[in-house]
Amino acid sequence: MKSVRIIALRQDRKRLLEHLQDSALMQISKSEKSRDGFNRVDLSSQTQVFERNVNLTEQALKILASVSPEKGGMLASFKGRQEVDPDEIGVIASNSKDVIAVCTRLTELDKKRSDNAAEQVRIKTQLAQLEAWQNLDIPLNTTETQSTAVFIGSFPTLYTESALKEAIAAENPKLCFETEIQHSEAAMTCAVIFVPKSQKQMAEETLRALSFAKPMSPTSKIPKTKAERLREKSERLTRETEEATAAIEGLVEHRHDIQITQDYFRIRTDKYKVINGLDHSKHVFIIEGYVPEEDCEKLEKLCTRVATCALEFWDAPEDAPVKLKNNKFAEPAQSILTMYSPPGRADIDPTPVLAFFFYFFFGMMFSDAGYGVLMVVATTLMIKFFKPDKKMRNNLKLFQYCGVSTILWGLVFGSIFGDAPATIYNYFTGANGTMAQMLPWPTLDPQKDALLLMIVSIAFGLVHILVGMGCKFIMCIRQKDWGGAFFDTGLWMLMLVGFAVLAAGIALSPALLTVGAVIAIACAVGLLLTQGRKSKSIGGKIVGGLASLYDVTGYISDLLSYSRLLALGLTTGVMAQVFNMLSTMMGRSVVGFIFFILIFVVGHLVNIGLNALGSYVHTMRLQYVEMFGKFYEGGGKEFEPFSLQSKYIKIQEDK
Amino acid sequence: MNGMFFALLGASLATALAGIGSAKGVGSAAQTAMGVLSEDSSKFGKMLVLTLLPGTQGLYGFIVGFLILVSCGVLGGAMPTMGQGLAFCAASLAIGLGGLFSGIAQGKAAVSGIAMTAKDDANFSKGMVSVTLVEIYALLAFIVSLLVVIQIPSLKI
Numbered sequence: 001m002k003s004v005r006i007i008a009l010r011q012d013r014k015r016l017l018e019h020l021q022d023s024a025l026m027q028i029s030k031s032e033k034s035r036d037g038f039n040r041v042d043l044s045s046q047t048q049v050f051e052r053n054v055n056l057t058e059q060a061l062k063i064l065a066s067v068s069p070e071k072g073g074m075l076a077s078f079k080g081r082q083e084v085d086p087d088e089i090g091v092i093a094s095n096s097k098d099v100i101a102v103c104t105r106l107t108e109l110d111k112k113r114s115d116n117a118a119e120q121v122r123i124k125t126q127l128a129q130l131e132a133w134q135n136l137d138i139p140l141n142t143t144e145t146q147s148t149a150v151f152i153g154s155f156p157t158l159y160t161e162s163a164l165k166e167a168i169a170a171e172n173p174k175l176c177f178e179t180e181i182q183h184s185e186a187a188m189t190c191a192v193i194f195v196p197k198s199q200k201q202m203a204e205e206t207l208r209a210l211s212f213a214k215p216m217s218p219t220s221k222i223p224k225t226k227a228e229r230l231r232e233k234s235e236r237l238t239r240e241t242e243e244a245t246a247a248i249e250g251l252v253e254h255r256h257d258i259q260i261t262q263d264y265f266r267i268r269t270d271k272y273k274v275i276n277g278l279d280h281s282k283h284v285f286i287i288e289g290y291v292p293e294e295d296c297e298k299l300e301k302l303c304t305r306v307a308t309c310a311l312e313f314w315d316a317p318e319d320a321p322v323k324l325k326n327n328k329f330a331e332p333a334q335s336i337l338t339m340y341s342p343p344g345r346a347d348i349d350p351t352p353v354l355a356f357f358f359y360f361f362f363g364m365m366f367s368d369a370g371y372g373v374l375m376v377v378a379t380t381l382m383i384k385f386f387k388p389d390k391k392m393r394n395n396l397k398l399f400q401y402c403g404v405s406t407i408l409w410g411l412v413f414g415s416i417f418g419d420a421p422a423t424i425y426n427y428f429t430g431a432n433g434t435m436a437q438m439l440p441w442p443t444l445d446p447q448k449d450a451l452l453l454m455i456v457s458i459a460f461g462l463v464h465i466l467v468g469m470g471c472k473f474i475m476c477i478r479q480k481d482w483g484g485a486f487f488d489t490g491l492w493m494l495m496l497v498g499f500a501v502l503a504a505g506i507a508l509s510p511a512l513l514t515v516g517a518v519i520a521i522a523c524a525v526g527l528l529l530t531q532g533r534k535s536k537s538i539g540g541k542i543v544g545g546l547a548s549l550y551d552v553t554g555y556i557s558d559l560l561s562y563s564r565l566l567a568l569g570l571t572t573g574v575m576a577q578v579f580n581m582l583s584t585m586m587g588r589s590v591v592g593f594i595f596f597i598l599i600f601v602v603g604h605l606v607n608i609g610l611n612a613l614g615s616y617v618h619t620m621r622l623q624y625v626e627m628f629g630k631f632y633e634g635g636g637k638e639f640e641p642f643s644l645q646s647k648y649i650k651i652q653e654d655k
Numbered sequence: 656m657n658g659m660f661f662a663l664l665g666a667s668l669a670t671a672l673a674g675i676g677s678a679k680g681v682g683s684a685a686q687t688a689m690g691v692l693s694e695d696s697s698k699f700g701k702m703l704v705l706t707l708l709p710g711t712q713g714l715y716g717f718i719v720g721f722l723i724l725v726s727c728g729v730l731g732g733a734m735p736t737m738g739q740g741l742a743f744c745a746a747s748l749a750i751g752l753g754g755l756f757s758g759i760a761q762g763k764a765a766v767s768g769i770a771m772t773a774k775d776d777a778n779f780s781k782g783m784v785s786v787t788l789v790e791i792y793a794l795l796a797f798i799v800s801l802l803v804v805i806q807i808p809s810l811k812i
Contacts, residue, residue: 339779339780340780447722447805448805450801450802450805451802454798454802557791560791560795561791561794563794563795563798564790564791564794566798567715567794567797567798567801570718570801571711571714571715571718574718574721574722575714575718578721581730610707610710610714613703613704613707614707614711617704617708617783617787618787618790620780620783620784621783621784621787624780624784625784625787625788
């Protein structure tokens with residue numbers, strides 16, 4: 001990685017930045033303050049306009065999706081972005097005004113729909129309130145006639161006509177009145193009460209004592225007419241909503257344009273944000289950032305071609321971002337590494353090692369040739385037909401390689417959809433063959449040779465851990481930390497080898513046993529002598545040496561952790577076998593055959609889902625905990641070049 | 656009398672106890688995950704991974720149970736003697752109990768992992784690795800049960 005400073009004329013700013021963005025060669029660093037003698041250009045108002053447009057288009061697309069979802073479903077997420085010629089950007093830019101107008105119209109239509117929905121809810125409650133008064137033939141807000149006072153309202157109690165009369169009479173025997181009950185239900189009686197005008201005051205008090213209440217929304221219309229009006233209004237609103245929906249549907253054809261325009265504004269926002277962070281003088285401006293070493297020349301050529309400028313390169317500081325560069329075999333595993341953490345300044349890039357062990361262990365855990373073939377075929381087809389973007393392509397590649405490894409391990413374990421070939425053969429012939437008899441090569445049955453396979457798993461684990469420590473060794477050497485390399489790492493590596501020889505000796509020959517024991521003891525003594533070297537006192541040195549030997553428990557638990565290679569491999573095989581067995585349960589008949597196919601397909605799909613996930617997660621864990629724990633520090637930053645960050649379109653670089 | 660009863664008891668214990676552990680673990684993780692998904696459904700993939708992590712114990716228990724069935728005369732193999740039956744039963748306890756408690760514990764870890772991932776997607780791999788740390792104990796229990804179960808038919812007890 002190199003640091004770079006570009007000084008160019010202000011008049012070339014637009015052209016230069018556009019080309020930098022297109023080429024994605026450099027990462028532009030931002031600083032809070034401008035240096036002396038330079039100023040910042042404030043373009044935040046334009047940036048805000050662009051951002052608002054991005055939001056508006058996002059909203060518009062959401063509205064369109066709610067009316068007519070985009071076709072393609074799950075598989076669409078694998079699809080690569082549409083490629084667009086750089087020349088078309090001008091067209092997109094000139095159309096953007098119209099597209100934004102469409103988006104505004106969409107949001108208006110949508111707002112109308114939601115307003116109407118809210119209004120209709122209000123109408124509904126009003127109608128429910130009017131329901132009780134539908135037989136009343138005077139307006140609800142009537143209070144008096146020429147000679148009588150009229151009270152329209154409700155009591156919170158259920159009354160019959162006579163009961164109500166009694167209740168009022170009991171409250172105030174002096175009152176002359178007439179009542180008419182409009183509606184009565186469990187805890188409500190709606191009634192009209194007439195009293196002589198002279199007794200209005202008295203009547204009000206009496207009624208209040210009986211908790212009489214006037215209607216919530218008295219209208220000057222007769223209730224029936226009012227209800228009629230409201231219903232008409234509601235129908236009109238429904239119609240309007242339908243019209244709005246239809247209008248939105250009519251705009252679906254603009255979806256593609258909206259997406260493209262959104263990307264256009266997104267790109268421009270990015271560019272303006274960069275300009276906001278650049279130092280300008282009266283005539284020139286300065287861009288500072290990072291560029292990968294191999295791209296320096298390209299960058300220089302590009303800049304001098306499009307602008308009058310001066311470039312300056314120097315070695316990047318230690319906290320510069322990192323760009324991972326790997327061959328085709330290892331590249332797919334980069335995402336696994338960055339998911340953990342990009343390499344820090346002291347780290348070596350462990351991707352190639354990681355990639356190899358990732359494929360290897362995944363295959364060993366998933367270990368079924370049939371499933372492996374499915375993985376390889378599915379990923380190959382997806383890469384071929386969907387033309388996915390680089391990131392998705394690498395993810396698919398990862399599983400393609402894992403699939404190859406899965407096939408190989410499946411053949412070693414003699415597992416092709418579990419014991420499907422034997423099961424199917426037996427199903428149709430009634431024979432009693434096993435996979436081991438059918439396959440021409442010798443297989444290792446995890447069920448019968450579990451102990452052997454566990455030893456093999458732990459042996460692979462030992463290799464894995466030793467490779468991890470080897471990386472640490474190299475890192476220490478590079479930093480000229482000789483003690484760290486030979487005493488802390490080297491001795492332990494040798495000790496683990498000694499233990500391995502010792503273990504092999506127990507099984508094979510006493511001679512190896514002695515050799516292994518000697519190596520282990522020698523290393524232990526070495527550790528005792530060296531591990532306390534950093535402490536000053538004699539006592540500290542002795543305690544440090546002894547304490548370091550306790551680390552052996554850590555290595556043992558790390559190694560035991562690799563028994564999951566056996567456990568998950570076995571799980572896949574046994575589950576597959578169980579489904580095969582279940583599928584043949586209904587015997588040989590037409591129904592039995594349909595049942596066979598059904599259980600076979602569903603069972604294996606379930607098994608693939610469960611165990612692919614398990615294998616992925618546990619492989620990752622073995623890398624992250626057991627291997628990375630030995631050497632990897634991480635904490636670096638990823639190289640994020642100033643580039644076209646678009647969601648829907650991909651602008652081809654001009655060659 | 657032969658050891659069939661105890662062999663079957665062993666198969667049931669292994670499958671059921673480990674299954675309970677996984678069911679509790681996955682259940683509590685799924686509850687939390689659905690809470691997160693109600694806010695942001697785009698996290699479905701990550702949530703699914705974290706939710707399923709405590710599910711392996713049940714599989715381990717089931718495999719031990721299945722291996723007992725295929726070697727004790729139910730789905731193949733010879734009728735076990737009394738001693739063998741008791742041995743099956745004893746061997747199944749490792750994954751049964753180990754799976755039960757590690758499943759529940761892993762479920763709790765998964766709940767925290769989900770909460771962490773809900774805050775920031777970048778935490779996902781750390782959460783995932785931390786949750787798998789619990790799994791090693793279920794794994795050890797499984798290996799013990801497994802190694803014993805496959806040896807029992809050849810034992811003269």
